[in-house]
Amino acid sequence: MPTIGAMLGDVVHSLFIRPATEYYPFIRKSDPERLRGKLIWNPEKCSGCQLCVKDCPSEALELVVLDKATKRFVMLYHADRCTYCAQCVESCRLKCLEMSNAQWELASLKKDPFANYYGREGDVQNVLARATQKSTESTDRD
Amino acid sequence: MNLPIPPVIALLLFPGGIFLLGYGMIYEFVDRKLVARFQNRIGPRWFQPLADWVKLLAKEEIIPDGVNAGLFLALPVVALAGALTAALYAPVAGWIPSFSFRGDLVVTLYLLSMMTLCIGLAGANTLDRFSIVGATRALTQLFSYEAPFLLAILGPAIAAGSWQISDINAYAHSNLWMIVYQPIGFLVALIGLMGKLELPPFDAPEAETEIVSGALTEYSGRGLALFKIGRNVELVVGLTLIAAFYLGGLANPLEFILKTLALLLLTAGLQSLFARLRIDQTVGLWWRIGAIVALVQLLAILAGQALQAVL
Amino acid sequence: MDINESLQRAEQILSTWAPVALHPSPERVDVSLPDKWLKAAVLALRDAKWGYLSAITGMDHPGTVEPVTEEQRWQRLENEGENATGGESREGTLEVLYHFCEGAAVLTLRVSVRYSFPVLPSICGIIPAATLYERELSEMFGIRLVGTPNVDKLLLPDDWPDGVFPLRKSFHGLTEVEKSGPEVKK
């Protein structure tokens, strides 16, 4: 049966109920349990097989091997490159990677906060020092 | 209310000028908020129309190639001036009209049409294809709703036996609300006003999904701001006229606010209920239904009056 | 609709032009055709109302690209004796696959053209919807389709250099071509 204004019921009803709009930055919904957020690396179990690095579709992972025998690795995780596909979590046979449901609002004016270093304190310092050394060398050459 | 207001103040401050600009913005806000609520959204905050307007005024005005620059700049001013002038003859805010003479109703209706004519000219002035299509549609729509709208406004005028807005207002105030015995006229007038203001579902002349922004596509900055504010003023004037004629006249500011807001609620509801009409559907609707219905109503009024005279 | 019935019907329709049909998997039949019979085969399929054109896939099979000198050729002849292929650099081919689907059955017409003469007849006259696929094919692989109604750029930018075909295996980015391309043309 053709009518005019078929949505009248909904339209009038809406005047008396709360708007469906979410006041996003002011009121936040809780993060879903399975939300794929920032990657967490657990160095204890890692064998340094590099499978996660190889499978990453967006080159977000770098695993620096300092000493394979004593299991000294540093994982560099670029949160800005990550597509949060969780392939690395599945690729890891030793289950040392997982995705937390935190930190999903990726807005920043700088790239620095997105580089996450995982590993022992000393090793990370070591890797960082090497990186800065390398960069100063290259600028010297320029 | 019948306090005399010096002409300069009436023109610049109240009830014309600044007051109308601000009041138009408030009504734009109320309209947008209502439509949003009808659609279960939050809608804008109270200062949004003002913020939009200030932003537009601050922006660069681009005059596109191939237009008559003088005309391009003058049209928004003329459109706004037309709407503001029309307000001087209407009982805005429940005040007696600032200016009044016999037959000012006709002048007011013409002034209200200035806006659409200016928009049509503005569209035709540019080389942009969207503008030209929009202008064609705006003018086509003008021809379709204008006659029924005029007929619908004539109803109360004939009933009151005067062509002067203040007379009709006074007549409406002292008699039964005309919406009761001229309901068709009321509906045609209200929907005609929506057509005039190009509100949905009569927004084919500026259908964003087809022709971007219609005739005003090439306008930016001040020109666009003036057109927008002009439309707000026209909304207020149009609502004032309909409230004065059909809802028992406007005798004081409170009555004015309540009655026009009630009308605004109604238009907002109508805006959110329908899909956009194609231009051919709009024309068909007005000429096939609107005009005939308004004409029948007019004849009924005349017949009624003749009958009254006989009795 | 039965898959086998569909496939048999397809084979039957095409038997005039291609007596040999391969079955890479149960629901598929592959038919290789010379390019001159492509249109006739497509027309026969259309006339028999067999399925619909689902896609046109292009594939690049580059030849041996390194130029072979006279000396190398003698060398190879010495090493390989009578079985030597002559050491000619094999010319690359472009293979075009016309996929037709009917129910679960997929029929693939395979047509190959050489790099030196990448020309195929257009099937738009028979299947109007093929125009977009053909435009994509000619842009990406550089196959000239004779009789296709529109050869304007569909996907690539308007100023894409002529003679550069991104889905060929030899394409690794535009930078070098960009530098030398326009000069060569002039």
Added chain:
Amino acid sequence: MSEETTSNAKKFIVPIGPQHPALKEPGHFEFTVDGEIVTGAAVRLGYVHRGIEKGCEQNTWVQDLYLLERVCGICSHSHATAYVLGVEKLAKVIVPPRAQAIRTLFLELERVHSHLLWLGVAAHEGGYDTLFMYSWRDRETVMDILENLSGNRVNYSANLLGGVKYDVDQKQSDEIRKGIDFLEERTKYYLNVVTTDETFLGRTRHVGQMTLEQAQALDAIGPTARASGLQRDVRVDAPYAAYTDFPIKLVTANGGDLEARFIVRINELFESYRIIRAILDNLPEGELTARMPRRIPEGEAISRVEAPRGELFYFLKSNGSDKPERVKVRTPSLCNWASVTHLAVGHVLADMPMMLAGIDPCFSCNDRSVTIRKEGDSQAWTWEELRRYGIEYYK
């Protein structure tokens, strides 16, 4: 594409796109008009061409899964499923039934979200913003379901080569059921609205009408074809994933106009709800993944999936290495353009956005290959050029 008319009058062309409020994605259409009547139509794509087909040849099979998932944001799971089904066919890996059922569950949830999205967009094109707002509000329900299931609203990345990543437990199953019940109620309401509202019917009835013969001749697919009565649905014709265990009833309509397309898509929603419930009721027990080799054996595979917009066609060729030799993606939108450009002639301009929306076009889907823009004298500006221009201008 437009047939030349005999009159020598200068053609009046109304361009729609690449940047246009009607299209939320970039595509370019040129409608030749005579007054309001359209006399010709042409299409130009490629504005979001990203070189995915070429890119696939340079990545490993595993990485390609995520690249292909990003061909389209709306039917991402359909793309991923078509790809994994093809690769599994090549590798001759049998995927556990539970994984197949969960894939199918995602496919149907995706269809629900896509059809509701389309309902809103199509209503918006017709200027029916209220329907647009309400249908998108309700679409949030299914988006939330997908987010709770997979952790993401789009690009769920639920698929793995050889299985799925996410299981469905009892609690989630209850949540899905609750959401589906609500949506079913709302869908009934929308079906009523689009079939009875006079103003909306004025915009959809007898608009863009495509007869069965035309649909056949133009090789239309998906809901566009089914609205013309063409019985063409990969889920029915060639069941994949778990559609063999949960068969789909074919939904068709006979009108061939926009109204019929609304009806087909909305009725498909009911069918999707039914399948989702059936899958939740009879979810097979078992593993979620099967072992997958890293190097895929040499061969060719064709895999077809019924995406929300129609048949999605993948052609995969492996050369035995860990990278594919060729990945061909033919998206459903590409098939249905012909129906727009052929049927546009004779309609009024105001119907064009509705007709474009009628096939539910997805521009990202159409555009896949390489775009590297040349600097210099061109209308397409590179980002650098634009920046430089901006700096110059404001000096």
